[in-house]
Amino acid sequence: MSQSLKFFTPSRSPYLTISKLPATSYTRFPVINLPSKKHSITITKSLSSDLDATSSQVLASGNGQSGVSGVLSADNVGSVLSHAPSDSGAAAIEVDAVTEAELKENGFRSTRRTKLVCTIGPATCGFEQLEALAVGGMNVARINMCHGTREWHQRVIERVRRLNEEKGFAVAIMMDTEGSEIHMGDLGGAASAKAEDGEIWTFSVRAFGSPRPERTINVNYDGFAEDVKVGDELLVDGGMVRFEVIEKIGPDVKCRCTDPGLLLPRANLTFWRDGSLVRERNAMLPTISSKDWLDIDFGIAEGVDFIAISFVKSAEVINHLKSYIAARSRGSDIAVIAKIESIDSLKNLEDIIQASDGAMVARGDLGAQIPLEQVPSAQQRIVQLCRQLNKPVIVASQLLESMIEYPTPTRAEVADVSEAVRQRADALMLSGESAMGQFPEKALAVLRSVSVRIEKWWREEKRHEAMELPDVGTSFADSISEEICNSAAKMANNLEVDALFVYTKTGHMASLLSRCRPDCPIFAFTTTTSVRRRLNLQWGLIPFRLSFSDDMESNLNKTFSLLKARGMIKSGDLVIAVSDMLQSIQVMNVP
Ligand SMILES: Nc1ncnc2c1ncn2[C@@H]1O[C@H](COP(=O)(O)OP(=O)(O)O)[C@@H](O)[C@H]1O
Ligand SMILES: C=C(OP(=O)(O)O)C(=O)O
Ligand SMILES: [K+]
Ligand SMILES: [Mg+2]
Incomplete structure (x- = not known):
């Protein structure tokens, strides 16, 4: 015999909880994918006899209201119980269904502590794809203003908002500025271009016609041809592809490919002379370009939660931006995250972090500015300093790079993720893996499972590194x-x-x-x-x-x-x- 109970739950909930009164023991029945706000649940006879149906309470655990629907008793099992959306808003508590399910399933101890940031791109911008990431543990969605149009980003923001409202998530939005370092153009819409060993490519500030002539690359700053010298080494993305400058003809710079590889749209460019990075020009570029200011206005208008500033050089720019935001975004408080990705930011690290509301170890560009073997110690130093100064810190870039193409990570990538978790960074970030990779959800699942495993191991071993936490209070x-x-x-x-x-x-x-x-x-x-x-x-x-x-x-x-x-x-x-x-x-x- 089946009994049907109707109850109200304000949002989709993965569980129907049935508890005896007083609420000492619970029986939970997974109710996945509830279609609407009014749900009809069928309780079978064996289930209702399990209930010892004298005085059991039926609870629909969703978001918002507790959703108590009624009391089961011998004579009302089977009657239709409905609970109108109450005006008990004041009593409501908001938490997302995923956290709720995790707490119930695994108990307090095994909840994940390390937070996860996903860069949203073409692979993940749809509502269902965003929902899958939220269900998979995404805490923050990052939009990178280097790519896409404002309208594109606006649609992503709108979808994340809707996800939060409809499903009770609290996914925050982080807007990341483009910054004004030297980078390539967008390859005329192509996803990538292959540079082969020995090929001659032309880098130029000239805008090329469409279709883009073969082996040409547009560069985003006017002084490029004046600044480079024949013999300089040109590095794309910190060395993913290398060229040697062989000839300068007006605005065009002819280069020979010395390390072949894939050129990606808007990839970062650095040039090196006699083994050192040439930085004079970058030092003159403003940290926040005029395009960045427009993006920041957009972020303020959209009410994003975090603005991450690329290529921060000093604390002044952070202070300037914070007062700009304070003057413009009445009441709503947007946190400013300093991206540590340049030599200057390492020099002024403490002041920058002190001025910011958090920091990002942006290893992609950092690894193009300092020797790669110095990146791990820089990461450790930044993570530690942020903890001491009580600022959240994100470890970013190439955590699971191979998962852009493959469904499993390399052992080395798992070890890298483990190290960031062991350092107790606040958050880990996916870039290309979630923006344009083939396995965004799988990559997120790897971050999640590695985090939970390492955190648990660390607790079991009781290896609390007794970090000295200096006083941060000013009053x-x-x-x-x-x-x-x-x-x-x-x-x-x-x-x-x-x-x-x-x-x-x-x-x-x-x-x-x-x-x-x-x-x-x-x-x-x-x-x-x-x-x-x-x-x-x-x-x-x-x-x-x-x-x-x-x-x-x-x-x-x-x-x-x-x-x-x-x-x-x-x-x-x-x-x-x-x-x-x-x-x-x-x-x-x-x-
Ligand atoms: N909004 C977007 N639109 C199109 N492609 C994007 C977008 N965001 C990210 N991507 C793609 O994902 C890649 C990785 O993202 P990310 O690491 O944030 O940028 P970058 O490679 O410029 O540092 C980018 O190189 C780009 O190909
Ligand atoms: C996170 C980074 O910045 P972006 O992806 O914007 O270059 C980085 O350089 O590691
Ligand atoms: K950026
Ligand atoms: Mg960067």
Whole structure:
């Protein structure tokens, strides 16, 4: 015999949770791909007898409202129970279905702590492709203004927004500027061009007609022909292809290919003389070009969450941009990420990171400016400094480069990803793998599984590197917050608690806890969707949106009942709670 129950769930949820009252034990039934907001669930006789149907509660765990649909009893099993969308908005808690399912399936300990950034390109710009990435663990979608049109990027932003609204995700958007380093043109629409050993190619500032003549490359800056000398070595993408300058004819520079390879549209160009990088011209180019300013205006108008600035040379440009954003984006706070990818940025590293809201180890261009063998130590230094200064840090470029073409990574790539996770970077980033590769979801799955495995191994081995965390607070109140977070994280490790809870309006307390890299996950409750999205870049934070008051007692009770109702925590779980509002540490078992 089948019984049919109707219930309301505000969004697609992967589970129907049925619990006995009081909510001590749960039985969950996967309900994948629920089609609409009203769902009809069929409960079979054996299932309803399992329920001991005297007083069991049916909970549809979705996003937003808890979705309690009714109480099953011997006589109402089978009756249609419906729960109208309530006006209980104030009681709602927002978390995405993937995090929720992960917490329920694997428990607190095995949630992933390292965050994942995916560059969106032709391979991943459709709504379904974006959804697949979100389901696969994408925390931040990056759009690279080097490529595509503003209209193209706008459509991606709109789709990510829709995904967040409809499915409860908190995928943040990071806009990455083009910057004004020297690069090639776009190959007249071709996806790539092959340069063979010994071929003569012409690099020129002249705009070539269409179709582009064979073996010609457009270069984006006017002084190119004056600046290079016969004998210079020209490196595409840091050495993926090499040429030697053999002749200059007006604006045209003739070069012989010495290391063959694939030329990609808008690839970065550097030139070397007597073994050193020629940087005079780059040093004169502005970090933020006039095109970049227009892109930044676009980003502000679109309300992106992060703006990543390419080829940062000094802290001044970051300060300038931050005041520009503050003057233009009333209230909405866009975080500025400094991309560390030039020699100058390494020279002024501490000042740049201090001025920024986060940093990216942009290994692609960095590896074209410093010898490759120096990139790993630069990465380690940047990651460590960011942690000390309490700024999120992203490790980017070529993590799984071979997966652009192949469905499995190389062993060396897995080791590279592991190293970034072991360094406890906040986030890992996919570039070509997700933008134009053949296996974007598989690449993301590799980042996810390697992260979870390495994090677990590290915890089991109890190899906490006791990193010295210098004080970052500038006021006495900040120092108190910092001490509270340091102590709470230490207590959480020593007492082996299940989760840290932090109630934070600005997100600052959450970042201070994240900085300690505790063993347990950090549930970060915040009142706005924009802060929730921004927290999604930081290590170990599970961001929830929840409206809360200054009364911690009532906040905790409300959170416990909402999370219990959705099966995300249970009675007896041990948590430590801290908040922006009350300078205290509370340790308690979930009632
Ligand atoms: N919006 C886009 N439109 C078209 N192609 C893109 C886009 N974004 C990225 N790509 C492709 O993905 C590749 C890798 O992306 P990324 O690493 O961000 O850029 P780059 O190679 O310029 O540093 C790019 O070289 C380009 O071929
Ligand atoms: C992330 C990087 O920047 P982009 O992809 O914009 O060149 C890099 O150079 O590693
Ligand atoms: K860029
Ligand atoms: Mg770069």
